[in-house]
Amino acid sequence: xxxxxxxxxxxxxxxxxxxxxxxxxxxxxxxxxxxxxxxxxxxxxxxxxxxxxxxxxxxxxxxxxxxxxxxxxxxxxxxxxxxxxxxxxxxxxxxxxxxxxxxxxxxxxxxxxxxxxxxxxxxxxxxxxxxxxxxxxxxxxxxxxxxxxxxxxxxxxxxxxxxxxxxxxxxxxxxxxxxxxxxxxxxxxxxxxxxxxxxxxxxxxxxxxxxxxxxxxxxxxxxxxxxxxxxxxxxxxxxxxxxxxxxxxxxxxxxxxxxxxxxxxxxxxxxxxxxxxxxxxxxxxxxxxxxxxxxxxxxxxxxxxxxxxxxxxxxxxxxxxxxxxxxxxxxxxxxxxxxxxxxxxxxxxxxxxxxxxxxxxxxxxxxxxxxxxxxxxxxxxxxxxxxxxxxxxxxxxxxxxxxxxxxxxxxxxxxxxxxxxxxxxxxxxxxxxxxxxxxxxxxxxxxxxxxxxxxxxxxxxxxxxxxxxxxxxxxxxxxxxxxxxxxxxxxxxxxxxxxxxxxxxxxxxxxxxxxxxxxxxxxxxxxxxxxxxxxxxxxxxxxxxxxxxxxxxxxxxxxxxxxxxxxxxxxxxxxxx
Numbered sequence: 001x002x003x004x005x006x007x008x009x010x011x012x013x014x015x016x017x018x019x020x021x022x023x024x025x026x027x028x029x030x031x032x033x034x035x036x037x038x039x040x041x042x043x044x045x046x047x048x049x050x051x052x053x054x055x056x057x058x059x060x061x062x063x064x065x066x067x068x069x070x071x072x073x074x075x076x077x078x079x080x081x082x083x084x085x086x087x088x089x090x091x092x093x094x095x096x097x098x099x100x101x102x103x104x105x106x107x108x109x110x111x112x113x114x115x116x117x118x119x120x121x122x123x124x125x126x127x128x129x130x131x132x133x134x135x136x137x138x139x140x141x142x143x144x145x146x147x148x149x150x151x152x153x154x155x156x157x158x159x160x161x162x163x164x165x166x167x168x169x170x171x172x173x174x175x176x177x178x179x180x181x182x183x184x185x186x187x188x189x190x191x192x193x194x195x196x197x198x199x200x201x202x203x204x205x206x207x208x209x210x211x212x213x214x215x216x217x218x219x220x221x222x223x224x225x226x227x228x229x230x231x232x233x234x235x236x237x238x239x240x241x242x243x244x245x246x247x248x249x250x251x252x253x254x255x256x257x258x259x260x261x262x263x264x265x266x267x268x269x270x271x272x273x274x275x276x277x278x279x280x281x282x283x284x285x286x287x288x289x290x291x292x293x294x295x296x297x298x299x300x301x302x303x304x305x306x307x308x309x310x311x312x313x314x315x316x317x318x319x320x321x322x323x324x325x326x327x328x329x330x331x332x333x334x335x336x337x338x339x340x341x342x343x344x345x346x347x348x349x350x351x352x353x354x355x356x357x358x359x360x361x362x363x364x365x366x367x368x369x370x371x372x373x374x375x376x377x378x379x380x381x382x383x384x385x386x387x388x389x390x391x392x393x394x395x396x397x398x399x400x401x402x403x404x405x406x407x408x409x410x411x412x413x414x415x416x417x418x419x420x421x422x423x424x425x426x427x428x429x430x431x432x433x434x435x436x437x438x439x440x441x442x443x444x445x446x447x448x449x450x451x452x453x454x455x456x457x458x459x460x461x462x463x464x465x466x467x468x469x470x471x472x473x474x475x476x477x478x479x480x481x482x483x484x485x486x487x488x489x490x491x492x493x494x495x496x497x498x499x500x501x502x503x504x505x506x507x508x509x510x511x512x513x514x515x516x517x518x519x520x521x522x523x524x525x526x527x528x529x530x531x532x533x534x535x536x537x538x539x540x541x542x543x544x545x546x547x548x549x550x551x552x553x554x555x556x557x558x559x560x561x562x563x564x565x566x567x568x569x570x571x572x573x574x575x576x577x
Contacts, residue, residue, distance in 0.1 A: 050154035069108035071177025087115030094268030124308025126420035163386025163417035241306030280312025
């Protein structure tokens with residue numbers, strides 16, 4: 001069926017939602033928009049689905065939400081009666097239509113005889129992950145598009161351990177969703193009726209209290225917090241998102257009293273009106289926090305993204321200017337602090353392990369090694385960190401100590417199985433208190449860490465190539481680098497190539513090959529003889545390819561020179577393809 005037939009089918013549908021009907025009418029003379037809205041079905045991928053809000057099969061709306069929920073309901077029913085009884089917990093952030101999409105999801109589950117637990121108010125993603133574990137549901141759904149632009153929303157799926165679905169389960173769910181033939185014919189039910197039938201339960205306070213209780217365990221050194229916590233000046237911004245209430249509660253109950261909230265960004269705002277992008281990875285997102293920090297002389301600035309799973313930090317340098325830290329820097333600071341404190345208290349297990357992604361800085365491995373702790377690498381995506389934690393619990397091989405990724409995601413305690421900005425913000429506040437007690441700043445701590453472990457610098461370059469031609473160019477880039485690595489045509493200082501598509505590690509000097517024991521993924525990582533590396537990874541959801549860089553130097557200048565040289569060499573090659 002071509003897009004025009006799909007459009008006519010929707011337009012002529014009896015009982016079509018009035019809002020959808022009005023939107024279709026408003027676009028009836030905009031053929032380009034309608035074609036993009038109906039030319040395909042919105043893709044349901046390994047993490048769920050995400051897209052622009054609007055009418056059509058290629059948009060986020062109540063009908064595509066119902067289709068996703070119906071496919072997930074079929075997935076749950078396949079697991080048996082107990083899975084339906086255990087049900088699904090559903091949360092939402094502050095985005096356009098998030099509350100409505102959450103209710104539609106619950107009502108679709110209910111129509112299938114599946115118990116739905118629905119948060120009464122917006123809550124961050126980590127609390128949804130926690131709720132799955134606490135309520136012992138079969139699965140969870142988070143309605144969010146994280147830090148994407150305001151016109152986007154999404155449907156994110158979690159398994160019974162509170163982690164995002166691993167590939168095998170995700171593939172089965174994708175098959176079920178794709179098998180739902182007509183999103184306009186999915187059965188739903190009235191929420192009041194479902195409440196009476198015991199198929200819809202509203203949740204909030206009890207889960208808040210239980211989550212808060214677990215958060216208290218994240219604090220490593222209560223003495224420092226009792227002594228300094230009330231004096232640490234913290235600027236906090238939720239960037240208009242869902243973390244405001246739980247974060248302020250967590251600060252207060254754990255002894256951090258001197259909190260200055262960026263009021264312009266404190267209330268949920270579907271349009272994220274004060275920022276270009278509601279993403280703490282972007283330095284621009286800290287502009288208002290920096291202004292407030294300068295007024296109150298804050299020790300640390302903390303920003304969380306709209307669904308409260310990512311956190312960013314900024315601290316004053318020696319010139320008195322606030323510097324926004326990278327995800328790698330923040331992760332390394334937290335890791336070093338946590339391991340140091342555990343060692344002081346004789347709480348480091350013999351089989352302790354840190355988990356990071358393959359594109360995260362090698363500084364974490366160096367830090368962990370200095371404490372006798374193993375570092376394990378996983379593919380990009382926090383679900384793989386959650387998967388490892390589950391494996392540890394089964395095998396007993398390792399004890400989880402910390403998990404993180406360069407894209408501002410951190411997990412300290414595994415009562416949540418996704419990145420948790422609330423946990424990370426508490427540890428960041430404690431970290432600032434630790435340094436303040438020594439008359440140091442967090443920035444001093446960063447420089448001391450580089451002096452101790454080496455200057456590890458990283459960077460990221462992204463190339464956007466849209467359309468069919470763009471997709472072909474991305475494929476050519478990967479093929480050329482892959483072929484050059486096999487034929488030895490890369491620069492002489494490349495020691496080995498990790499090809500995650502073949503799951504082989506190729507040593508270029510002696511033709512040795514090792515197996516990589518990770519899921520297959522179209523990713524290449526080149527390691528150089530001096531410890532530097534770069535990694536090519538096409539995005540699975542956007543028309544872009546990302547190139548990650550990491551170097552190690554003897555000084556800040558040495559590391560920066562190495563980084564610039566490596567970037568120039570690789571980017572020139574990419575641009576020439």
